[in-house]
Amino acid sequence: MTAPEKLLEVNHLKKYYPIRGGVFGRKVGEVKAVDDVSFTVRKGETLGIVGESGCGKSTTGRSILRLEEPTSGSITFEGEDLTSLSGEKMRRMRREIQMVFQDPFASLNPRKTAGLAIAEPLEVHGLGDRRERGEKVKELLSVVGLDPYHGERYPHQFSGGQRQRIGIARALAVQPKLIIADEPVSALDVSIQSQVLNLMEDLQEKYDLTYVFIAHDLSVVRHISDRVGVMYLGGMVELADRDELYDHPLHPYTQALLSAVPTPDPEAKRERIILSGDVPSPADPPSGCTFHTRCPHVMDICREIRPSFKNYGGNHFAACHLLEK
Amino acid sequence: MSANSTSLTSPTPSPMPDTGEPKAEAASPLGNVWRSFIKSRSAVIGAVIVLSILLIAVIGPLFLPYGYNQVDANSRLEAPSAVHWFGTDDLGRDVFARVINGARISLWVGFFAVTGSIIVGSLLGLLAGYYGRWIDVLISRVFDILLAFPGVLLAIAIVAMLGPSLENAMYAIAVINVPTFGRLMRSRVLAIKQEDFVLAAKAIGMKDRRILFKHILPNSWTPIMVQGTLNFAIAVIEAAALGFLGLGAQPPEPEWGKMLSDSRQYIESAPWTMIFPGSAIMLTVLGFNLLGDGLRDILDPRMKT
Numbered sequence: 001m002t003a004p005e006k007l008l009e010v011n012h013l014k015k016y017y018p019i020r021g022g023v024f025g026r027k028v029g030e031v032k033a034v035d036d037v038s039f040t041v042r043k044g045e046t047l048g049i050v051g052e053s054g055c056g057k058s059t060t061g062r063s064i065l066r067l068e069e070p071t072s073g074s075i076t077f078e079g080e081d082l083t084s085l086s087g088e089k090m091r092r093m094r095r096e097i098q099m100v101f102q103d104p105f106a107s108l109n110p111r112k113t114a115g116l117a118i119a120e121p122l123e124v125h126g127l128g129d130r131r132e133r134g135e136k137v138k139e140l141l142s143v144v145g146l147d148p149y150h151g152e153r154y155p156h157q158f159s160g161g162q163r164q165r166i167g168i169a170r171a172l173a174v175q176p177k178l179i180i181a182d183e184p185v186s187a188l189d190v191s192i193q194s195q196v197l198n199l200m201e202d203l204q205e206k207y208d209l210t211y212v213f214i215a216h217d218l219s220v221v222r223h224i225s226d227r228v229g230v231m232y233l234g235g236m237v238e239l240a241d242r243d244e245l246y247d248h249p250l251h252p253y254t255q256a257l258l259s260a261v262p263t264p265d266p267e268a269k270r271e272r273i274i275l276s277g278d279v280p281s282p283a284d285p286p287s288g289c290t291f292h293t294r295c296p297h298v299m300d301i302c303r304e305i306r307p308s309f310k311n312y313g314g315n316h317f318a319a320c321h322l323l324e325k
Numbered sequence: 326m327s328a329n330s331t332s333l334t335s336p337t338p339s340p341m342p343d344t345g346e347p348k349a350e351a352a353s354p355l356g357n358v359w360r361s362f363i364k365s366r367s368a369v370i371g372a373v374i375v376l377s378i379l380l381i382a383v384i385g386p387l388f389l390p391y392g393y394n395q396v397d398a399n400s401r402l403e404a405p406s407a408v409h410w411f412g413t414d415d416l417g418r419d420v421f422a423r424v425i426n427g428a429r430i431s432l433w434v435g436f437f438a439v440t441g442s443i444i445v446g447s448l449l450g451l452l453a454g455y456y457g458r459w460i461d462v463l464i465s466r467v468f469d470i471l472l473a474f475p476g477v478l479l480a481i482a483i484v485a486m487l488g489p490s491l492e493n494a495m496y497a498i499a500v501i502n503v504p505t506f507g508r509l510m511r512s513r514v515l516a517i518k519q520e521d522f523v524l525a526a527k528a529i530g531m532k533d534r535r536i537l538f539k540h541i542l543p544n545s546w547t548p549i550m551v552q553g554t555l556n557f558a559i560a561v562i563e564a565a566a567l568g569f570l571g572l573g574a575q576p577p578e579p580e581w582g583k584m585l586s587d588s589r590q591y592i593e594s595a596p597w598t599m600i601f602p603g604s605a606i607m608l609t610v611l612g613f614n615l616l617g618d619g620l621r622d623i624l625d626p627r628m629k630t
Binding site: 111 | 520521522524525526527528529530531532535540543544
């Protein structure tokens with residue numbers, strides 16, 4: 001990892017959803033789904049983003065593609081700020097950044113065959129004529145481990161793993177540089193998960209892909225990622241190289257998360273850190289550090305001042321007052 | 326699109342056994358629909374009635390010995406007989422000939438009104454649901470205003486403005502049915518818009534228009550079809566109502582509602598002049614309602630696999 005080239009840079013990304021109420025639909029509050037998140041993605045790497053449900057990881061992923069319009073912040077892809085692009089330019093930019101969705105069934109139009117679904121990105125971006133697209137579809141099907149005749153089938157005729165392969169083939173069709181995978185394996189059986197993960201790794205090597213891999217399963221993220229970011233309640237609390245993060249977590253939230261990962265060895269002695277309480281509502285996040293309501297090491301300062309996201313050596317970023325001492 | 330799919334379907338399935346995947350029974354969703362259609366009694370009965378009326382309307386008049394407007398002063402208000410199956414009316418016209426010819430009018434009015442309101446309503450609903458914001462507010466308020474009036478009353482007002490004629494009655498019926506389809510479409514679009522495959526289409530880089538017409542519309546048409554069939558029945562009744570009030574078809578056109586109102590005064594002396602056009606309306610409405618109900622059961626999205 002010497003002088004890695006930045007492919008994507010996200011700076012101070014915020015996405016607030018207005019809460020409307022009253023007779024006239026006035027804005028009465030906001031849900032801070034993503035609140036000031038910054039990270040970079042290097043060319044060819046896999047950045048894993050983990051967090052509980054509702055912590056804003058999917059919204060972050062969708063904001064990068066501007067499927068959700070960010071409230072503020074910048075998203076720089078290959079030196080170009082995506083947030084300032086016009087609708088039509090953004091549409092063309094989507095050729096470079098593709099997405100794989102969590103629910104492979106819901107993300108395929110039930111009335112289109114697999115072949116048509118995979119051909120669609122090509123068609124939309126005006127690539128190849130009808131015959132060439134047909135060839136390309138067959139090629140893509142075999143790349144993701146399906147047979148060419150699968151192209152004429154409808155989504156309901158496939159198994160979950162196969163559907164996700166179709167979703168991946170569709171994302172690959174336009175040869176993107178970056179693929180945002182939003183919980184791509186969490187809807188699949190464990191035995192199928194590893195197949196799809198391995199497929200994604202093979203494809204990364206073959207096509208020089210960069211992944212942003214969003215998941216809540218820590219072992220899945222550990223398996224596939226080069227670097228891992230941990231999100232809590234709309235904010236990034238820690239970001240580091242995979243092994244560094246898993247072996248030396250700095251943030252108390254990350255420590256608690258990792259202590260909850262089940263280990264196959266029943267004899268192993270581990271200290272479980274049990275967090276009490278629930279995740280606070282993002283419509284009314286706690287003051288200061290958003291984690292202070294559940295943190296076992298909470299200090300007075302945590303309730304008042306939001307800790308900044310700093311580099312604590314070796315590109316290990318974290319946001320915690322404990323570390324600043 | 327279809328040609329594209331055929332280019333993909335050319336190779337025959339390899340003999341390799343499929344492993345761990347659901348059985349591929351149906352070639353397409355349409356095959357499933359057909360199978361459940363055959364099983365649904367009400368849909369089949371409704372379809373038989375509707376098709377029979379359609380057949381009668383199209384070719385029936387060709388086999389009639391009398392024209393629908395053939396006056397015979399010597400045989401006024403005659404009871405049904407071998408010569409005049411449904412009897413004759415006050416002008417000596419053959420009621421059977423008029424009822425058969427009336428089927429043409431009713432089906433045409435129903436078809437025109439329903440098709441018109443589906444096209445206009447779906448388009449407006451599509452725009453309102455997909456773009457939201459002020460477009461939605463504007464279109465939805467127009468629907469609300471139209472729905473605030475009782476349907477037939479609004480139709481009467483429209484016809485009164487345009488002048489009484491069958492054509493204007495058709496426009497009026499189309500207009501009052503627009504909000505039904507508009508709202509239905511809007512609600513479908515709102516639901517489908519949230520589906521991952523629409524998001525996926527956007528993520529691919531698809532244009533709005535293509536998303537609307539290739540992804541959202543094809544997944545919204547089933548409730549529209551069902552509602553359209555049911556509204557066909559409503560349109561037939563509304564046309565008859567306008568005819569009855571003298572605002573629809575004008576004499577001597579053999580419109581069923583008009584025939585009912587013309588024969589009001591003979592209800593005791595010559596009931597056949599009312600019974601047959603009335604039964605024709607009832608049968609048509611029944612047919613479309615049965616078909617619509619059956620289709621709803623078949624196409625209910627909750628029952629889809």
